[in-house]
Amino acid sequence: MTDIPAKLSFATGEGGQLAGGASVAGRMSAARSAAGAAPLLDVRDLSTAFLTSNGELPITRQISFSIRAGERVGLVGESGCGKSVTGLSLMRLLPPQTARVTGEARLAGQDLMTLSPRQMRAVRGRDVAMIFQEPMSALDPVFTVGEQIAEAYRVHFPVSRAEARQRAIAALAEVGIPAPERRYDEYPQQLSGGMRQRVMIAMALICEPKLIIADEPTTALDVTIQAQITDLLRSLSERTGAALIFITHDLGVVAETCTRMITMYAGEIVEDAPVDDALTRPRHPYTSGLLRSLPGLSARRGVLPSIPGRVPAPGRMPDGCRFRERCGYAIAGCEAAQALLPMAADHVARCWRARDLWLPGSVDDMAAGSPVAHNLAAATGEIRP
Numbered sequence: 001m002t003d004i005p006a007k008l009s010f011a012t013g014e015g016g017q018l019a020g021g022a023s024v025a026g027r028m029s030a031a032r033s034a035a036g037a038a039p040l041l042d043v044r045d046l047s048t049a050f051l052t053s054n055g056e057l058p059i060t061r062q063i064s065f066s067i068r069a070g071e072r073v074g075l076v077g078e079s080g081c082g083k084s085v086t087g088l089s090l091m092r093l094l095p096p097q098t099a100r101v102t103g104e105a106r107l108a109g110q111d112l113m114t115l116s117p118r119q120m121r122a123v124r125g126r127d128v129a130m131i132f133q134e135p136m137s138a139l140d141p142v143f144t145v146g147e148q149i150a151e152a153y154r155v156h157f158p159v160s161r162a163e164a165r166q167r168a169i170a171a172l173a174e175v176g177i178p179a180p181e182r183r184y185d186e187y188p189q190q191l192s193g194g195m196r197q198r199v200m201i202a203m204a205l206i207c208e209p210k211l212i213i214a215d216e217p218t219t220a221l222d223v224t225i226q227a228q229i230t231d232l233l234r235s236l237s238e239r240t241g242a243a244l245i246f247i248t249h250d251l252g253v254v255a256e257t258c259t260r261m262i263t264m265y266a267g268e269i270v271e272d273a274p275v276d277d278a279l280t281r282p283r284h285p286y287t288s289g290l291l292r293s294l295p296g297l298s299a300r301r302g303v304l305p306s307i308p309g310r311v312p313a314p315g316r317m318p319d320g321c322r323f324r325e326r327c328g329y330a331i332a333g334c335e336a337a338q339a340l341l342p343m344a345a346d347h348v349a350r351c352w353r354a355r356d357l358w359l360p361g362s363v364d365d366m367a368a369g370s371p372v373a374h375n376l377a378a379a380t381g382e383i384r385p
């Protein structure tokens with residue numbers, strides 16, 4: 001066991017607060033703003049708890065990150081880490097009777113958390129839109145897909161039915177639906193799963209939102225269609241400048257589609273980095289563990305890809321680092337509260353060892369004797385640290 005070096009015993013508390021009060025993520029965001037464009041979305045200390053008969057059940061804790069216009073952020077983590085709850089909280093789609101959301105989420109300077117329900121309805125769809133995994137749950141089988149897209153436009157803009165129809169047809173064409181005039185008059189159940197998801201994307205895009213949150217938009221589709229929908233989201237974001245939060249389990253998709261990757265674990269952000277850094281030089285053992293499960297690296301190493309154990313259930317979070325019980329790098333000191341610490345430009349990680357560890361990514365130097373190979377061997381029990 002190694003003791004915590006004094007220089008790494010930061011004067012930080014829960015959620016990455018520095019002694020001076022500002023969180024590291026907050027300072028990172030401020031540095032970005034100073035360096036260029038102000039963030040389009042600035043999320044500060046967003047926490048969500050569900051209200052149960054036994055009291056509040058905390059689900060996500062002090063989520064802080066920011067996104068600039070046109071950025072595409074992959075939000076990754078195992079099942080139950082809080083990705084969807086984060087997306088739904090940002091959209092204010094969790095019922096206030098069962099969920100309590102605290103913190104700030106400023107979209108173009110306007111705090112979504114303080115808007116009235118009516119104000120939020122005006123923002124939802126027009127400024128920020130969400131695409132879900134299963135389009136059938138969001139489409140109404142009683143109306144044609146064209147009518148539903150046109151209506152999404154008419155809710156926000158005072159146009160005639162004829163004009164809304166023309167816009168909806170143009171949106172169907174834009175998302176690659178052939179014969180859009182004919183498809184306009186078809187019902188959701190007449191379309192394939194891939195076509196339905198394109199319809200959802202058309203509906204999300206028709207008002208030209210600044211931000212799109214896509215929650216596993218391709219999971220229900222077959223592999224070829226998945227790639228088409230992912231390409232479509234990327235190219236639309238590039239063309240329109242809309243920022244994208246892409247919630248997914250597929251790190252390969254993040255590598256191909258996104259500019260940044262945020263890793264969540266057990267209701268917290270544990271790493272936030274430019275995608276190339278995250279993939280090649282992850283700083284958090286959990287991100288590294290996820291990357292090791294990518295076929296490329298596993299095949300080369302011949303190791304089993306899974307991270308041992310499972311995500312702790314809400315209400316049963318361990319003290320200190322929440323990843324501790326599954327982490328091959330855990331040592332004395334990891335039971336202390338972990339803050340998000342700055343690693344490099346635009347890169348933070350919630351691990352006090354992050355600056356000293358060389359962790360394997362999806363592309364790394366696995367030569368025998370390299371720091372990465374040494375640490376991987378230690379983590380997998382081949383040698384002891």
Ligand SMILES: Nc1ncnc2c1ncn2[C@@H]1O[C@H](COP(=O)(O)OP(=O)(O)OP(=O)(O)O)[C@@H](O)[C@H]1O
Pocket residue numbers: 050059077078079080081082083084085086313314
């Ligand atoms: N309405 C709810 N009431 C109580 N707990 C909930 C509710 N919705 C989600 N949870 C819990 O909150 C945690 C986070 O759920 P969430 O759906 O955000 O996970 P996720 O990261 O999106 O997972 P997945 O990858 O499976 O979609 C889970 O433990 C889940 O069981």
Ligand code: SF4
Pocket residue numbers: 284285286321322323324325327328329330331334338350351352353354
């Ligand atoms: S703080 Fe310790 S237990 Fe947590 S990820 Fe870092 S090394 Fe692992």
Ligand SMILES: [Mg+2]
Pocket residue numbers: 083084085215
């Ligand atoms: Mg989810």
